[in-house]
Amino acid sequence: MVITLLDGLRFAKMVQAGAQHLSANAAMVDALNVFPVPDGDTGTNMNLSMTSGAKETEQSKQPHVGKTAEAFSKGLLMGARGNSGVILSQLFRGFSKAIAGKQEVTAFELAAAFEAGVQTAYKAVMKPVEGTILTVAKDAAKKAVSKAKSETNVIAVIEALVEEGQASLNRTPELLPVLKEVGVVDSGGQGLLLVYEGFLAELKGEALPAALAARQDMTDLVSAEHHKSVQSFMNTEDIEFGYCTEFMVKFEADKLSKNPFSEDTFREELSGFGDSLLVISDDEIAKVHIHAEHPGDVLTCGQKYGSLINIKVENMREQHTAITGGNPNAEKPADKARYGVVAVAMGAGVADLFKSIGASFVIEGGQTMNPSTEDIVKAIHDSHAEHVIVLPNNKNIIMAAEQAAEVSEASVTVIPTKTVPQGLAALIAFNPDGDEEANKKAMTTASAHVKTGQITHAVRDTSIDGIEIKKDDFMGLAEGKIVVTNDDKMTAVTALLDKLIDEETEIVTVIYGQDAAEAEVEQIVSYVEEKFPDTEAEVHNGQQPLYPFIFSIE
Template sequence: MAVEKIDGALFRKALIHSSRILKRNKKVVDSLNVYPVPDGDTGTNMSLTVEQAVEEARKVKGDNLKRIVDAAAWGSLMGARGNSGVILSQLFRGFAAGVPAGKDWINAQELAVAFKKGVDEAYRAVLRPVEGTILTVAREAADKLLAEAKRSKDIVENLEKMLDHARKVLDKTPEMLSILKEAGVVDAGGKGLIFLLEGFLQALKNPALIEEDETGESADPVEQGTVRADIRELEYIYCTELIVEGREIDIDALKSQVMPLGDSLLITGMNNVVKLHIHTNHPGEVLERALKWGELSKIKVDNMKLQHEEFVRSSPQQEDDKVKDTTIVAVVSGEGLKEIFKSMGTDAIIEGGQTMNPSTENILSVVNEQKSPNIIILPNNKNIILTAEQVKKLSDKNVYVVPTRSIPQGISALLAHNPLLSVEENVNNMSEALKNVITGEVTFAARDSRWNGTDIKEGDILGIVDGELIAIGTDRSEVLRELIYKMASKRDSGVLTIYCGEAVSLEEAEEVGNEVSEKYPDIEVEVYKGDQSLYYYIVSLE
């Protein structure tokens, strides 16, 4: 069946079906992680990102295409998790920008142009784009769709040819990236994109088979929730969210009208639909002022005081009410590591790390909770840095991201922080400090693989130094020794710190630490309980 245009109703159904297809196959995408370590979460991150796009698209009343794609773009931005999720959100954002205002439907040419704009936006979001990734697959798919749209008005036919081409490009990604070839996998993000495009095409070809379930599919439990540390006293009790729908909404005027009513204000949208978020003591007044601009929907008012009473009781009290100039927010997982970060000056903790990448919205909500005008974010994971960078564009505060790729780098950054210096000086010093630390990790293989000519079996113990796999064994203490000796070969003096995961004891690590002290007398060894999951040991040398 030929399809020559896509209206809002069909786009929403196709988006919902695409999300379902990716969700069903997310473990397939997760399994394509280059390292066979248990943090291959590309599929999960992409799926959670699209699910939030679907959630926002469902909220739009009526079938106006432009409003639906804009809502989906906003949802994907707020739900973006990990590098793959951020890139995907930029694809949505550019696509939405490519759909002209007031459009109820788009044809084959307009669809191709919008998709191409999405790809351009995604490339702009990445500082150093690498070929052989989701970006390559998306770009090649967009170029093919543009070419086909010049020859045919049939969107289904064009998408079929585009998908065929995209699959071939995906199969070639190992030739573009040697790391993929060695691991025997194609690019995970590219594979996730293929699943989304397949779902979209299926919906266009068989719309009767994918009637929208009004109750929606229940999402998997999301472990990426945030934990707010150091919450002492809430000035504003009610977290208020709503949608305003009207004509010619002046966003700046609305913002100025509700701003005096609270803090953590976030207003985004267009002149006909706006999403508003604010912390206030007078939610009724917020609703009254918003009502002047149009109809209200999706009203949500949460009592944060009740939600966080336990945190307030268990958190240390401030000696005075002076607002700090700068607040440090860190992404950390593991009770022991959380306590270490708090003791070193971290003001707010976001639960997350390996396999638990917080979303843009998770980080943004914590940032907006802080009273300080300046916020420094420590992502502490290479897959969270890009998500944190998105928050800089969305918050009214001065947000700085120190690109910490690991827990040891985060701790090194904290050591370099001096509250007597300006925020700019501190960000510079903290970023420079990252060069002084060597990071080691001991974990297990989540699947069979092959690396540097060596066969890896599921369950093998792996030692990784600054992202390089250097040890494979069956005994975690032996792998820890080998990993530390490799680190010491790069720097035979300094402070070596071992953070034990939840599955191992301090005694086990201390035994290895004593051996290291004897072998390298110029290295001071410290052992702490980090309680992190998945990684038996995290090691730093600086």
């Protein structure tokens, strides 16, 4: 079979197949996580990200490959979860820009688009690491371009992409020693290869090698929860802008010649019609979300630049009545604050802890479920503040938070906190009367001066940094690195504390989770007070899963 030109309809089918193949094997990708901790979520994050992108291509249903790729890119962007999901979105963001405006692409143009995606992804990562998804994407794209110089068949080029992707994936343990030590290939690279394999299977008309599992539509769930949270703080009579209005503007050349499009200008035009405004655009399309009282005026404004598609207008007053039962005593929204702080937390107690020291909005998420870019964007809007500070509190959420900051209309600062203790320390340093730069500096500095310890259990046998680990052993992590392991929980706890506490330590905060017993907490406090008499111990019930104990050392 020979395919010399690829159109949007066929590319959309490729995306669907790639998403399905990844979904069917997401658990396998999760299992490739280097650390044997119960948060191996690379497959989950990439799967949810691809699901979001695939949904957009399914809705586009058009032969224009540039527009289909752009829809895919936007879906990936808003659904991106974790570092792997964000990098995946950046790969196809560059890809889509490379073929923007094209009705069809040749084999060489397709290969060049993969290479353009690699360049975009590398730029998006502050410190690119070889032996990861980036390397697999780079090597595969390079081989595809080389093949396309002498081959016009799209199938042959994608075969080269997959072949070199597999070879590059097999080489990742040679580039990252930790992969070699554990005996696995890179999980993100494996996820990307699954997507590419899905592309190839669709082009060749072959069945995917794995049975597919039913997938939950996360995008609809996210939207439903967002609107529920917005309405729960309103009286029907107090909803100033009653219609949640979403649509996309497909730019038209004749209209742009009369009204040149500027995202900033368009955002300013729409801001007068309502609130909760979000505008995302590129050379071909603009996506709008706004709460407006007169949605017709909003749509008319958009029509100046092109035709309207994917229009959705919902009456929030009716939704509010349905959800709250028309409760006349519902709490009224506060006036727009100068600052809002969005924190990501796992565990009701941890969430309450952040709220008690000043967080205005807490997103549920963490090790096993990273919030998406869209989740964070909506939290930023729901904070209803002029300037919003985001505390990711997990290294896998930082990139999604930074991406959310880029697309949000609000002024946003991301403090790159990697742990709950870092986030709490940063929030304590927050000054609601200070300026943005001073707060950024103070919060970043405070987060760097706290040490984090965590206790969890191993999900498999492995060996890391010379430490032999058995499945179900208790592991002690210091600053994210496994430093102790033992089949007895409390032995692991005391060994970890011995490594974390020094003569300069003043306070040890114990945040205990769902799997911790009261007697164990009391034992820890006694141990700290007896062995380190100059150190004070504080205790909080975090109710977090998977990690019975989190320690903040200050």
